Amino acid sequence: MDERAPTTVAEVGELKLIELVRARVGVAHGTEVWAGDDTAVLTPQSPALLLTTDLLVEGIDFDAAYYNGGDVGWKALAASASDIAAMCGRPSHAVVALGLPAATSLQWVDQFLDGLLDAAGRWAVAIVGGDISAAQEITVTVSMVGRPRSGSAVLRSGARPGDSICVTGALGGAAAGLFALRSRMPQTEPVDRLIGRQLRPTARVAEAAILAGFEISAMIDVSDGLAVDLEHLLDASDVGCNVDPGLVPVDPDISAVEGPNPFELAVTGGEDFELLFTIQEDQVEAAADALGATGTPLTAIGIVTSTGRRIGERSLDEWRQQGWEHLRNP
């Protein structure tokens, strides 16, 4: 008999592992049913329901050399919460599907749950169910529901010529953080902040709640980079843009990183999870003032046009082609 306590998921087995996870994720209140039945039973208080799913794969979306379990759990939750925020929505419930190699340590799983639950607590999301299977690499799929803050969700498709194009926070920091991790830079304070933006990004849920009070015509979150995500918004709205490169809010910490061009990172780097949106020009100042309460700056970077898509001298298309895609051959 092996009296040693189990240390890997293979040693405890699937059913016991599910019990361990379930004991961590909390119990439903009121009339809801969370983990432990065939499905969760939720009571959304809204006629409109937002639903999204995000997949993170080890070696593709995160490198286990830099990401501990807590970082993976946090980021998986944050990515879906950011999708809900990008509809001017409020996330409420999530289910989590985990693919785990048999040799995964229980300590990793525990850290993962720490990070997942920390992020869930930060954005008031209940983890209400999930699934676990063995896999060759760690995969995490977070599927999340939420509801619009105001009556209806803000789509990508409502931008009109003349609207201002705005973005929260600063751009390029998450990509610079990844660069710093890969090049094993000495961890100064600004480098630490950049690494934090890569490993523990902030979903702009609180900011979306405030922006819901304004006439936002279209919105998306910056997950694949400003150029790529701006193009998505413009495509959906069938409009163009004229962005002033001098106005793009480049993360000031990037100057601590030698190598990459800060402006290029701000335009092509992904995973900042800032909100990119269009709004009537005369509402920009009031929206920026209102966001002040969160400490998150708001920057108008250009205007929506009927045709043509430019960031300064270059076309959006040229910038977009520098962006980042998972599956493409190098």
Next chain:
Amino acid sequence: MDERAPTTVAEVGELKLIELVRARVGVAHGTEVWAGDDTAVLTPQSPALLLTTDLLVEGIDFDAAYYNGGDVGWKALAASASDIAAMCGRPSHAVVALGLPAATSLQWVDQFLDGLLDAAGRWAVAIVGGDISAAQEITVTVSMVGRPRSGSAVLRSGARPGDSICVTGALGGAAAGLFALRSRMPQTEPVDRLIGRQLRPTARVAEAAILAGFEISAMIDVSDGLAVDLEHLLDASDVGCNVDPGLVPVDPDISAVEGPNPFELAVTGGEDFELLFTIQEDQVEAAADALGATGTPLTAIGIVTSTGRRIGERSLDEWRQQGWEHLRNP
């Protein structure tokens, strides 16, 4: 320049692949928004929402030697639809997260969508969004929402001593089908049917709709095998059982398969996706009659007791330990 048409997902790239998928999954009607924004926007017509997620991993949950893309798509959809059915629910919308090796052929993806959409059509589920990432093996996560057929969902926890324990259809067929595939049995008609139960299982959505008209006290779907799933239901209800082995509906096609014991497969084999439920004894006949319209038999296999859990001479626990777990060491 390479003028050859792309044949793998790596050759088309992530964004183009997402476009290809989106073109297949259909356009929202009414006020809903499906694929193409940060989240789907749904308008559920019920105060209660059911939410579930199911993960299938190549090499663990399916073997690509037997499963073509269409089988994987069908089964992933069916597994989640079965979860919703097991709440006496009606599935409505799903999102799909796909992990794909770079070398995956576009033909595989096309077949996957065929199977996924066939199953979605069968059970009236709209595919409203998804995510794609590269991965070492194929992984599919289907997350699904639905609503209870009657006012409230049927949980696992409502079984009371004296209730009849019933199961739809027949058991063991999916496990026998897997055995037939692995042993490369000659494909006779009964073997083909068993293989069909393994590759293209039926979610009992129509049956759940009929059962919603009766006083079902507790329900679960048989995904991990009768013994394991019955124990889940009994645990949730804090009751026991006395199952008559002579009443367990063993799939008659299993007799065409030499080797495994048909009764053992019926009790321990998973993935039949039949509904296992408890109901007041005097309603069993009427429920069976009502189900007749679907062609699916209903069998009372035993009764709920206060304590003790038996299938004939053996304890449920002994049977359960023969069941199947993904992550456990052999």
